[in-house]
Amino acid sequence: MIDFISREAYNLSIDEIIYSGGIMARSYSNSRIGTFNTCPRQYKFQYIEKAAVEKPVSVEAFLGAAVHHSLEKLYTMKMNGRVQTLEELLASYNEYWEGPDKESIKVTRENLGVEDYIKVGTEALTKYYEKYKPFDDGDTLALEKNISFPLDPAGRFSISGKIDRISIRKDGVVEIVDYKTKAFLPTQQLLNDDEQMGLYQMGVRYLWPDFERIELKQIFLRQGTEMKTVMDEDKLEEIRYRVFQKILEIELAVIEDNFPPRESAICDWCVYFELCPAKRHRLAIEDEIAVEFDAEQGRRLAEEYLVINDEKKKLESKLKALKEDIVRYCTNYDVSNLAAPRGSITISSQETQAFPGKTDDEEAYLEISMYIRNAGLDECFKLDQNILYKDFYVREKLPHDLAEKLSKYLVKKRRDTIRTYYKGQ
Ligand code: SF4
Structure with a gap:
C-alpha cells in the first residue's frame, strides 16, 4: 500500500496535478508511463529532477509535429466549409519546417538529413490527401483535443492526453483518430490491446458519456493505410488495471528512489546522455565531458x-x-x-531421495504444492518476501488491514550488484 506522497517529493508543478472529485490526483500520460518503461533513469531526469539540458527536437518528433499541425489546419478549414487544395496543405507543412524550432532539430540516424524527413512527410501527406479527399467521411467533433480523466475509482491518479481527431460518422459511430508517422505497422493483435487507444476511449467516454458506439482508428501516414479496433468494457477494464499497476510501479520507484538507467538503442536519442550515470564515466575517459570526479x-x-x-x-x-x-x-x-x-x-558421497524443485520439474512441483496446500501443511511453505512485497503489497492486492499490519515490518535494504562486460566476448 503506497501512501500519498507530497507534491514536493515529485517536484510537480501545480499544472501537473488535477482535481478530480475534490481529491488531488497525480496526473500521468501514456507517454510519461512509456518513458518509465523505456528507461526509469530518463523518467527521473525528465519528470522528477526536471534536469536543465539543451533539448534538441529529434527530427522524427519534428516530422510528427509538422504532419499533425498540417492535418489539424486541413480539418479546421474543412469545419469552416472550405477544403484546402493539396498545394495549400503542403505549403502549410513546409512552412512548419521553416518555423522557429528549425535550428534545434537533431538528426541521429546516419546517412539521413532533414531533407529526407521532409520528403517522407510530403509523400505521406500527399497519400493522405488523395485517399481521404474531400474529407467528408464524418463530422469533426474535436481536433488536438486535450483529455483528462480519473483512472481509478478513488481518483488518486488521473490520465491526460491529446487526441488528434474525434469525429462522428454518418452511421453514428464516433471515431477516435490517431495519426502515426512510424516506419512500421503494428500487428492487429497489438492494436487490439493498445493502452494508448484504450485510454483515449476512456477519456472520450468520460467527457461524452452519451457516445455509445466508439471505434479506434490509427492512420499510418507513411504507408497510406489505416487500422481499426473496437474495445469492449472488459478490454477497457483490463487496460485500466494494467495502467494502474504500472503507475503503482512508478510510485514505488519514487518512494525507493529507484530509477536505474536502462541502456538501449534509445540512448542515442536521449537528451540526458551526458548526465546519465551509465554514460558519464565512459564519456569522461574519452574526454568528451569534464567531470568533478577522478x-x-x-x-x-x-x-x-x-x-x-x-x-x-x-x-x-x-x-x-x-x-x-x-x-x-x-x-x-x-x-x-x-x-x-x-x-x-x-570426501563423502551420499545418494538421497528428494522431491523435485520448481526448476527441476515445474509440473511435478506444482502438483506436489497443490497436494500439500490441500492437506493444510503450511509449515512446508517458505515465505517469499519478494513476492509478498512486489506482487501483493506494492500492487495493493492485500486486504487493507493486512497491508497495514505488514507496514510496520518494512525495513530499508541495500543491494549492490555488479554486472560485467568483457570486450570481445
Ligand atoms: S542515456 Fe540511455 S540509459 Fe541513460 S537515461 Fe538516457 S535512455 Fe536511460
Missing part, C-alpha cells in the same frame, strides 16, 4: 575487478573439474581421505 581511479577499479572476476571464474571451473577427478579417484580406490603436504581432504 575518472582514472574509476577506470583502475573497473579493470582490477574484471581481472579478478575473470581469474575467479577460471579457478571455479578448474576447481569443478578437479573435484570430479577426486570423486572418481576415491570411488575407484575406495578411499575417503586424501593426504597432501598442506593437509588433507575428506
Whole structure:
C-alpha cells in the first residue's frame, strides 16, 4: 500500500496535478508511463529532477509535429466549409519546417538529413490527401483535443492526453483518430490491446458519456493505410488495471528512489546522455565531458575487478573439474581421505531421495504444492518476501488491514550488484 506522497517529493508543478472529485490526483500520460518503461533513469531526469539540458527536437518528433499541425489546419478549414487544395496543405507543412524550432532539430540516424524527413512527410501527406479527399467521411467533433480523466475509482491518479481527431460518422459511430508517422505497422493483435487507444476511449467516454458506439482508428501516414479496433468494457477494464499497476510501479520507484538507467538503442536519442550515470564515466575517459570526479581511479577499479572476476571464474571451473577427478579417484580406490603436504581432504558421497524443485520439474512441483496446500501443511511453505512485497503489497492486492499490519515490518535494504562486460566476448 503506497501512501500519498507530497507534491514536493515529485517536484510537480501545480499544472501537473488535477482535481478530480475534490481529491488531488497525480496526473500521468501514456507517454510519461512509456518513458518509465523505456528507461526509469530518463523518467527521473525528465519528470522528477526536471534536469536543465539543451533539448534538441529529434527530427522524427519534428516530422510528427509538422504532419499533425498540417492535418489539424486541413480539418479546421474543412469545419469552416472550405477544403484546402493539396498545394495549400503542403505549403502549410513546409512552412512548419521553416518555423522557429528549425535550428534545434537533431538528426541521429546516419546517412539521413532533414531533407529526407521532409520528403517522407510530403509523400505521406500527399497519400493522405488523395485517399481521404474531400474529407467528408464524418463530422469533426474535436481536433488536438486535450483529455483528462480519473483512472481509478478513488481518483488518486488521473490520465491526460491529446487526441488528434474525434469525429462522428454518418452511421453514428464516433471515431477516435490517431495519426502515426512510424516506419512500421503494428500487428492487429497489438492494436487490439493498445493502452494508448484504450485510454483515449476512456477519456472520450468520460467527457461524452452519451457516445455509445466508439471505434479506434490509427492512420499510418507513411504507408497510406489505416487500422481499426473496437474495445469492449472488459478490454477497457483490463487496460485500466494494467495502467494502474504500472503507475503503482512508478510510485514505488519514487518512494525507493529507484530509477536505474536502462541502456538501449534509445540512448542515442536521449537528451540526458551526458548526465546519465551509465554514460558519464565512459564519456569522461574519452574526454568528451569534464567531470568533478577522478575518472582514472574509476577506470583502475573497473579493470582490477574484471581481472579478478575473470581469474575467479577460471579457478571455479578448474576447481569443478578437479573435484570430479577426486570423486572418481576415491570411488575407484575406495578411499575417503586424501593426504597432501598442506593437509588433507575428506570426501563423502551420499545418494538421497528428494522431491523435485520448481526448476527441476515445474509440473511435478506444482502438483506436489497443490497436494500439500490441500492437506493444510503450511509449515512446508517458505515465505517469499519478494513476492509478498512486489506482487501483493506494492500492487495493493492485500486486504487493507493486512497491508497495514505488514507496514510496520518494512525495513530499508541495500543491494549492490555488479554486472560485467568483457570486450570481445
Ligand atoms: S542515456 Fe540511455 S540509459 Fe541513460 S537515461 Fe538516457 S535512455 Fe536511460
